[in-house]
Amino acid sequence: MSTEEKKSLNKTTTRRTFLSRLWLGLGLVALLQFLGGALAFLVSGTGEKQAVKPLFIDVGPVTDFTPGSVTLIRRGELYLSRLADGGFLALSRKCTHLGCAVAWNEEQKKFACPCHSSIFAENGTVLKTPAPRPLDQHPLMIKDGQVKIDIKTRRRRQSFKPEQLTYAVKKVS
Ligand code: FES
Known part of the structure; x- marks a missing residue:
């Protein structure tokens, strides 16, 4: 494999790694948001909004x-x-x-x-x-x-x- 081919292969691998990490990160953010929402629902008991100060x-x-x-x-x-x-x-x-x-x-x-x-x-x-x-x-x-x-x-x-x-x-x- 020539040096140019190796460089190109390295670039592709780096891009692929970056994209996989990006997807993993986005997946984690979505999971955390889902868990946060589920937790808020469970804490409130009914899924109703938390009590706010009356006005x-x-x-x-x-x-x-x-x-x-x-x-x-x-x-x-x-x-x-x-x-x-x-x-x-x-x-x-x-x-x-x-x-x-x-x-x-x-x-x-x-x-x-x-x-x-x-x-x-x-x-x-x-x-x-x-x-x-x-x-x-x-x-x-x-x-x-x-x-x-x-x-x-x-x-x-x-x-x-x-x-x-x-x-x-x-x-x-
Ligand atoms: S009937 Fe769908 S928002 Fe009112």
């Missing part, structure tokens, strides 16, 4: 929201839904399928996702899949006649329950 914003007086209305609260990227019986519910705009922003259709009284056509009722429950669960809920409170919503916290729900509603005046049942 309640004042969205207006109770009287601004008529029963049976849905209002977009841009600052929190959420909707304030006041059901026909007067109960308040703060719903995340994020579709529970892949996170697109759902839009409120006032005529149909439903939320529609533009990405894969999931439909949600005014209380956030799924009327049409592929969304796997109701829209997430934000904590809400009423203080001195003002509606306040925690825009930082989102709670997953598997279904809608009446106890998720907040009333301006305690409901007598």
